[in-house]
Amino acid sequence: MRFERSHARRTAFVAVASSFALLATACGSGDDGSSGGGGSAAPALEGRGPITLASGKDTSGNLQNQLNAWNASHPTEKVELKELPEDANAQRQQMIQNAQAQSDAFSVLSMDVVWTSEFAANQWVTQIPEDKVPDLGKLIPATVETAKYRDKLYGVPVTSDGGLLYYRKDLLTKAGIADAPKTWDEMLAACQKVAALPEAKGMSCYAGQYEKYEGLTVNFAEAINSAGGVIVDKDGKPNVNTPEAKAGLEELVNGFKAGAIPKAAITYKEEEGRRAFQEGKLLFHRNWPYVYALANKTDGSSKVAGKFGVAPLPGKTGPGVSSLGGHDYAISSFAKNKATALDFINFMASEERQKANIEKTSQAPSWASLYDDPALTKQFPYLAPLKASILGAQPRPRVVKYGDVTAAIQAAAYDALNAKVAPDKALADLQTKLQSLITQ
Template identity: 60%
Template sequence: MGVRTTALRATAALGVAVLLASCGSGGNEGGEQPSGALEGRGEVTFATGKDTSGNMQKLVDEWNAKHADEQVRIIELPESADAQRQQMVQNAQVKSDAYTILNLDVVWTAEFAANRWVVELPKDQFELDKFLEPAVKTAQYRDKLYAAPVFSDGGLLYYRKDLLDAAGVQPPKTWADLIAACQTVKAAQPAIGCYAGQFEKYEGLTVNFDEAVHSAGGDVVDATGKPVVNTPEAKAGLDALVAGFKDGVIPQKAITYKEEEGRRAFQAGELVFHRQWPYQWNLAGKTDGSSQVAGKFDVAPLPGIKGAGSSTLGGHNFAISAFGKNKATALDFIKFYIGEAAQRSNLLATSQAPTLASLYDDAELIKQFPYLPTLKESILSAKPRPQAVRYGDVTQAIQEAAYAALTGEKTSDVALKELQAKLEELIN
């Protein structure tokens, strides 16, 4: 309980900081960008979340071996996406040059660009037509390029193929199918949990809430960015998760799950189904004893209420801090990292989703990663999270509402009504 309380206080404090920054960004957005020129060569720092595969360091080492005078040094930030963003925002607000390259979640582009915390990148130096279009859009703000699409992401339904095959059931296409399949499996495996996603109060809950709403035919915001979350469709999506916790379809402890907690539970054989990003594929498939489900699982599209579900668009982009040193070196390193060789290396080592479209059609890669066609469709049809300059406040509001409904603190009707009012206040 103490960890959660601390996290809530940190989130609240961050919300105030972002609110103050957003209120002060109006004049800055129209003014001169600080240190905008992509000049300077020498050592650069690379602020990023935890490198669970070791391949990020491997690629940095490859760069450093060929650039003795332009070394890249990784600064590893916390595992939580919210904590990563908090440190990057704080660094930018004091105009520190501690970070040069920033590994940004795709939903942070608008906020960092509008506040002039990152510099515009030259579009003509990137072959953007070779990248997945949704990934490119996440790197842009007001039709200008402020980041480079490095990793994309789409949610997938991991499932225990061995257990479903033994029970004679097919991978589910709807939420009702999932519940029925799980009940059949549990008749022979009563101790196993049915389903989990990311339900702790952090960015992962925003993603899972968005997917539930979209998979029920609703929206959080419409095509113009106007909040439309207080609808019967959104309620149906949220209610599916609420009922899941109430009825035991989702284990109670899953309310504490982020990506890694859920991954460890799935790999330990505790779940039939798990909503997760592609990176889990390699880790769950390891045969070194770390996974109890190696060779026993597969993936399918996310299920919806009446048919196929909808993934939330995920991924990461690399941007250059407006206050960092040696921006010319940083630009060249980013070009190296989004190149085909590096993206292929990342896919092979981490099973992270590449942003180059051609890699999804590579026969050798599909042989090793048979989920690639499913993943490509997931990304191309994925729905973005609200693209707001005050995204920190927006995602906090979504998390508060969804968490209150999942834990029974509020009914879904009240939670969605209050969320609608809050989003109308935050999004202009």
């Protein structure tokens, strides 16, 4: 995020960085849609018996509890967890390999919301009749759209996600700052004030996720969207080589250059950043809702329990824009017991299961009513800013060749953050690359 805007701003920023320095600181794809996904009639979902769920590493520790609840009442249709790596890119790759082999090893896929177009177009997942999902209309509409391709449903949203700003409320209060920053400049000013506190020794100003993986695509998109830019416009055409996009990318580039974002953050994925925040190394941290429960643990694993607050992401002139995250459960086209798989998906997407999950993990639900549940809003004060984050979120490019598109974004952003390529050249090259990948 842009931490210098003029000579005066640059001077102030270097002062912030110096203060902290002295203190010691969610593969190629197929074709463009010709391989299917646009059929008018949904196939019959038949077959009953045991199934599997392919899902990324469960850092919450609660997923098996959810599966146990299903298994207890379905002794002949039990679900087995096939746990994939923590890294989203690796998860997607394993799911694609399974599909290309036409293997029935995975019945239900826990898919990042941006994978729908690719998996549906390649007929790796099965269309789901909307009338077979009784609670679909009770989910946040934006989450339902993530599960559609060519207006057909290919998944059911089980969790949503919006980026949040975690911040050390205790240190801001001690520095005389009453509210969380709404802009990048306000965040820098807060860093400068807090850096003068003895308690800030060893802290850095800010970090998100900057390793070359899907999290970097998210952080890149949020920086650009929060500066008024886009990666792909409303007509589906690449439009990333703009002054607005450059301003957003420069927020991140200048953050690394001046030291407000620590050098170590170039290796951060979600968990590395979470641990840094919980260890008291960051004043501000961009991450997903799941961090809330873990950072508030009182078992000694978090040094910031009870000391932090949650706010919307900051932007250029006001609150920023989150990338829409979350996971949809889809049925593999090669699964044997598709009827059981659909029943299991409806079970996991139900209000009861989503409420049970948020109570244990703080993960964002897709069920709209839970954001206004009095008991939950009391337990999780972040629900109000999270709801605003999700409602105002922008999707990452919804394209069939998503794997190639996100790889191009990550390469351009990573080279810019590492000062290998100037931001304007990185964006110009990315625009050319995206034009070759995204066709109408």
